[in-house]
Amino acid sequence: MVGDVMMSAGTITVFGALFSPFVRKVHVVAEEKGIAVQALPGNGPAASAEFLAASPFRKIPAMQHGDFTLADSTAIATYLDALQPTPALYPAEPKPRGRAVFFEEFADTVLAAAGGKVVFNRVVKPRLMKMECDEDAVSQGLAELVPLMAWFEGAAPETGWLVGGAFSIADISVASVFTTLAYGGVVIDAGTHPRSAAWLARVQERPTWQAVAAREAVALKGFL
Template sequence: MELFGALFSPFVRKVAVVAAEKGLALDMPPFSFADPCDDFLAASPFRKIPAIKDGDYRLCDSTAICAYFDALAPDAPIYPAEARARGRAVWFEELADTIMVPALGPAIFNRFVLPRLRGVAGDEEAALAAIAKFNEVLTYLEGVTPAEGWLAGEFSLGDVAVASLLRTAEYIDAGLDPARFPAIAAWYDRVTARPAWQSVAAMEIGQAKAAGLA
């Protein structure tokens, strides 16, 4: 199975970690938005990452891909079976994808995309404003993060989605302040200590070095 995208993206990283949790093997061919391959374009008609090719099956969008993986390898579920826990798992993924990413997005664009990928200066004022909004969301998250275990009670896609964005925030000097967000920091350490996360992190380091970002 092939995964198209770069692991700097929280959405691509989310898919890669879920695959690793489930023991699904992924290949990541070299990827470029400037020169996308035909398989990527067939999988993602609007050129959004991530996308996958699994034999003659192609799919894009991280949530859709993770749902596909969950059905493909059901023995390692990423959605809890219990109704309330499942609802919370979906909520935390939604929090990451539709609230946290838009809040931090201008900072990612101005501190990472523009200066590091396009070689032009970003708008630092816009970046700082975005980080302030992001920290407001983290204040909410701090209040609902358990002292032990996982966001939905058992490990789920919600944990992967939120942690993946926090990892991307580290690229733009917007990583967690453990003194301000101790519960999130302790939970994040638990997520990133998992073998699946560690295996993807090693791949990400390789990609960063190849791209001159590490």
């Protein structure tokens, strides 16, 4: 929830643009938990002292909660899950918990790295940096995505969520990377990847996701 709706955890400040899968992940986690978010810009020539204090390596997202600061989406999601335990987004049982973190890592490392080559070159470079798209890098990213998306199609559930029957950080993390990939023209083909496409639609239909998507549309107006 955004704005003046005060919950028990109070308001957190999240630095960074919602275009980033890692920033979106943190916003959705907060939304699921009813934690109010103040969204502020992250890195750049005019980076604030507050952002720099929260993010030692100038990466987004970073977070401030009172006098506590933290960087990295997984660290922030873990913090928020402990701060506001319901609904739990990291399963408590050992096997689903491990599996959920595995999906989170899949999203944040291999999937984001491959997809990032496409999105960075097709969107960030031309629109933000006024640089030319490197088509070779795009082709490499697209080629790397093929086996990853094939694997994910086998892992995606026919119904419900990725891990243990409950919506979790696994769903948020992977869906957030696919959402950013769509900005770069990488859209899951429902014909060849029906389970993945249906699962992504389920995630993106959630009211919490929709709330963040509405803020994202406003924040990115004029950029995309």
